[in-house]
Amino acid sequence: MALEQPEGGVGTSARILDTAERLVQVRGFNAFSYADIAQELGVTKASLHYHYPSKAVLGQELIGRYAARFGAALAEVDARLSDPRAKLDAFTGLYADVLRDQRMCLCGMLAAEYQTLPKTMQTAVVCFFNHCETWLQGVLREGQERGTLLLRASTADTAQMIVGTLEGAMLIARSYGDINRFQAAATQLLTSLTSDAPTPAP
Amino acid sequence: MALEQPEGGVGTSARILDTAERLVQVRGFNAFSYADIAQELGVTKASLHYHYPSKAVLGQELIGRYAARFGAALAEVDARLSDPRAKLDAFTGLYADVLRDQRMCLCGMLAAEYQTLPKTMQTAVVCFFNHCETWLQGVLREGQERGTLLLRASTADTAQMIVGTLEGAMLIARSYGDINRFQAAATQLLTSLTSDAPTPAP
């Protein structure tokens, strides 16, 4: 690896992905162009096409890298924490980190543009959500067994609800430019899964 | 009104909005063009520019009409129902209706594209969410007073969470092409607000 990048830098291909990723997360896949990336990196559009022949290919690689990184983050959470509640909290933290620099979750953004995406990208987006939900189901199941989590539905339905809630909270918090909106939603979500006694009516 | 539309039809301006609205909800504001509308209505692009000089103006009118219709639907709910829980259920029903024909909430879609929208549209989108949340806060407050709703946070935070959860559930359900995913999330949402006793651990 180090031999392939003697400068200690990050290869052009990766720098292209870095820029494209941010542009998709901020503006959307349909609202950025090769020209945007080229200008930012100080190269030409033709050079970009050498690394990623078409925008569809670029988008595909984008999702692939993002999913791999997210999967690694989940594995790291598993290695670091054992309490299911703590894992859920860490999960929402991953989303908060993305939102902190004005970005939407890559696949949340692509979900909005879903109907306009190439088939391969559509499949990859759904695959990402499936991966998230599978991980969540494991956490929920263990929390249920330990008795530290109280679910109102099946682990599958609850996992789906969690992903949707976090994606939606990000979506709207970004419009308000207020990360607290996301945090408030995440807190309520965790509370609803760990406590069965909300503020009672007097 | 009838005098302005003697044919009993819906004036060209409204038909343009109808088509544009659906295109935005399905594909997004950045992924449709005047040519798309023109082809569907059998008119020319120039004709569209007569009614809506620029795409920014069209988008603005789109949000305005959508917000007005949504506000009317909420008023109708208030007139028809009195139980806060029933009102919340009707609220989720409005979202389900949109999702049923493959559409995303107009403003949920625009929230994803927020960073690329003209300032006037950005303001209108936030205004729509504010309207939704104000209405929800009223319902939540009454439910709290009656003791039929149990909130885990302030009415403001809860209202925000509800909107985010429904928008997020729509966003993802659409990618799966499965409205049941939305329904499952909506059910859990209502359950978490009306019951403090989820399936207990054995």
Next chain:
DNA sequence: GTCTATAACGAGATAGAC
């Protein structure tokens, strides 16, 4: 109000030199 015609620009993509 709708049309034809066109301007002015940016998009994704390719050929071929270096």
Next chain:
DNA sequence: GTCTATCTCGTTATAGAC
């Protein structure tokens, strides 16, 4: 691996006839 140059197409928008 990056460049210049170019192609083709689609985009928003306008001018002016009917």
